[in-house]
Amino acid sequence: MGIIVMLLIYEWKHYVAHRPIKPITKFGVWVKKLHLLHHFKNENYWYGVSTPFVDILFGTLKDEKKVQTSKTVRDLEKREKSS
Ligand SMILES: [Zn+2]
Numbered sequence: 001m002g003i004i005v006m007l008l009i010y011e012w013k014h015y016v017a018h019r020p021i022k023p024i025t026k027f028g029v030w031v032k033k034l035h036l037l038h039h040f041k042n043e044n045y046w047y048g049v050s051t052p053f054v055d056i057l058f059g060t061l062k063d064e065k066k067v068q069t070s071k072t073v074r075d076l077e078k079r080e081k082s083s
Contacts, residue, residue: 013050034061042070 016023017035031052038046045060045067046052055061072079 010050017049037064037067040073042067043073043076044070 013028013031014035015021016028017032023029023032031048031050034046034052034055035049041064045062046055047058047060048055052061
């Protein structure tokens, strides 16, 4: 039951991040901003969708001003494939 609830929360947060919905809380606004940075600034940071906890854990929660915009963030197919 806990896993299903967490999945629903994750999907809801992801939906809110991609739709023109303004989150109610400041935390929600911040989490949405981080996810949009992940999609539109640099795909190598800000992995957390529903919480920035994983980014704190893995060091991928960065100050957006200190991260360069990735050349491949809008077209992930152009990323070099690691072999
Ligand atoms: Zn997304």
